[in-house]
Amino acid sequence: MKINLLKSAFIGALTFTALASSYANAHARWLVPSHTSLSGDKAHYVMIDASISNEIFAPDKAYRPEQKGAEYDDNLIMAIGPDGKPVTDTIRAYYLQRKNSAAVKLSGEGTYHISMSQEPRLMTFYKDAKGERGRVFGPKNSKDIPAGATDIKTTKSIATVDTFVSRNGTSKPALLGQGLEISGPTHPNDLFVGEQARFQLLKDGKPAANVELAILKGDTRYRNERGEVKVTTDKDGFFTNTWQHPGLYLIEASVSEDSSEKDIDSVRYSLFTTLDVAPE
Amino acid sequence: MLKLNTLIGAVVLFTAALFQPNADAAELEIELTLPDLDVQPYHRPYVAVWLETPERKHVTTVALWVEKAEWFKDLRQWWRKAGKSDTNFDGVTGATKRPGTYTINWNGTDLAGKTVAAGKYLLNLEVVREEGGRDYTRVELDLNKDGKMTIEGTNEFSQSFVTIKTK
Numbered sequence: 001m002k003i004n005l006l007k008s009a010f011i012g013a014l015t016f017t018a019l020a021s022s023y024a025n026a027h028a029r030w031l032v033p034s035h036t037s038l039s040g041d042k043a044h045y046v047m048i049d050a051s052i053s054n055e056i057f058a059p060d061k062a063y064r065p066e067q068k069g070a071e072y073d074d075n076l077i078m079a080i081g082p083d084g085k086p087v088t089d090t091i092r093a094y095y096l097q098r099k100n101s102a103a104v105k106l107s108g109e110g111t112y113h114i115s116m117s118q119e120p121r122l123m124t125f126y127k128d129a130k131g132e133r134g135r136v137f138g139p140k141n142s143k144d145i146p147a148g149a150t151d152i153k154t155t156k157s158i159a160t161v162d163t164f165v166s167r168n169g170t171s172k173p174a175l176l177g178q179g180l181e182i183s184g185p186t187h188p189n190d191l192f193v194g195e196q197a198r199f200q201l202l203k204d205g206k207p208a209a210n211v212e213l214a215i216l217k218g219d220t221r222y223r224n225e226r227g228e229v230k231v232t233t234d235k236d237g238f239f240t241n242t243w244q245h246p247g248l249y250l251i252e253a254s255v256s257e258d259s260s261e262k263d264i265d266s267v268r269y270s271l272f273t274t275l276d277v278a279p280e
Numbered sequence: 281m282l283k284l285n286t287l288i289g290a291v292v293l294f295t296a297a298l299f300q301p302n303a304d305a306a307e308l309e310i311e312l313t314l315p316d317l318d319v320q321p322y323h324r325p326y327v328a329v330w331l332e333t334p335e336r337k338h339v340t341t342v343a344l345w346v347e348k349a350e351w352f353k354d355l356r357q358w359w360r361k362a363g364k365s366d367t368n369f370d371g372v373t374g375a376t377k378r379p380g381t382y383t384i385n386w387n388g389t390d391l392a393g394k395t396v397a398a399g400k401y402l403l404n405l406e407v408v409r410e411e412g413g414r415d416y417t418r419v420e421l422d423l424n425k426d427g428k429m430t431i432e433g434t435n436e437f438s439q440s441f442v443t444i445k446t447k
Contacts (some may be wrong), residue, residue, distance in 0.1 A: 037356070038353055039349055039350060039363065040348065040349040040350035041349055042351070097441050168363070168364075169364040192356075192357075192360075213411075280357075
């Protein structure tokens, strides 16, 4: 089930994401859920941490508030419930210097697809009159681009930073429908060591063929080798992986391509999905 | 003396709720031993015993010793296979038990009372103890053949046995 995020209620300043963009684009970023499997009758909360950090999953930099002193952002993190609809309870992401943290209330039964808000960002590169390169956040007609600039190229970035949490059983997770994302057949909350998972990579809801993904086990601080495993999706967008160790994993991918959209030269999609793998 | 935990509605120990006589059904008698561990504090473990097809699809839960549904998820292998919100486990739910040897009888039917066809299955056992460890094992069973199988002991459960009685 797809959700058109641009139509949902992300109106108002994206207080946290704007200033972080340049830093964020150069670094890994990810969510860490406190739980991926919950059971019991009462509603549960899952804590979601978000950070921009190349050290997986140690927080390094939070998404910064645009307004000085803003303590939280209610639009930073979103969740689609097992019913396919966005969670209506406020998801308040507090700014904690190194990370942003939010509690998401889960009252439905099944799988929640939790992600950072996916507002596409525009970045325009140019050469000024002196021939020096520059860039601005914004479209081609941005007033920040100096007069006489040449070689003006605009890139649209769509990042998916997401994870999955299930309460009282699993259900087919709702698709974001925009950007890169992982879909079944294996359920993202049913991962165990030694078992092979099979996933399909989608781009804007359609199979993404021949895309290279990096599968990276967390706790990079505590080992010397990065230990990334690279896989490439087949012609139908599928890839498999057999988990060697239990723990949290980050699945990363990026796709750059020309854009057919007016005034946009290229699109860059990136993926940062957190998956939890249990011991046998 | 076993103290039954009243948080789980009507607690029925071990045996399935309904008996359906059927010449094709087999029965199981599981002798499960929980070890006496020299730890302080000692928390009685959560235990799940269940049957799967050889393709690891849940057929039925035979025993479930856990005080609260909150902790179902800690029996990870059981929960992933059996955990659906609309399944009623009341018939097989019991309180956690102290160290000792227990007999669990299965009369050959699933949670809906339907007879389980004779054939090959996987008997799964999972034991998890708060502030302690977790052990999980599964053994292949053929419900067409009488027999007694040994389940090798680990830290969280001692050597145990399952006897298959065809009818």
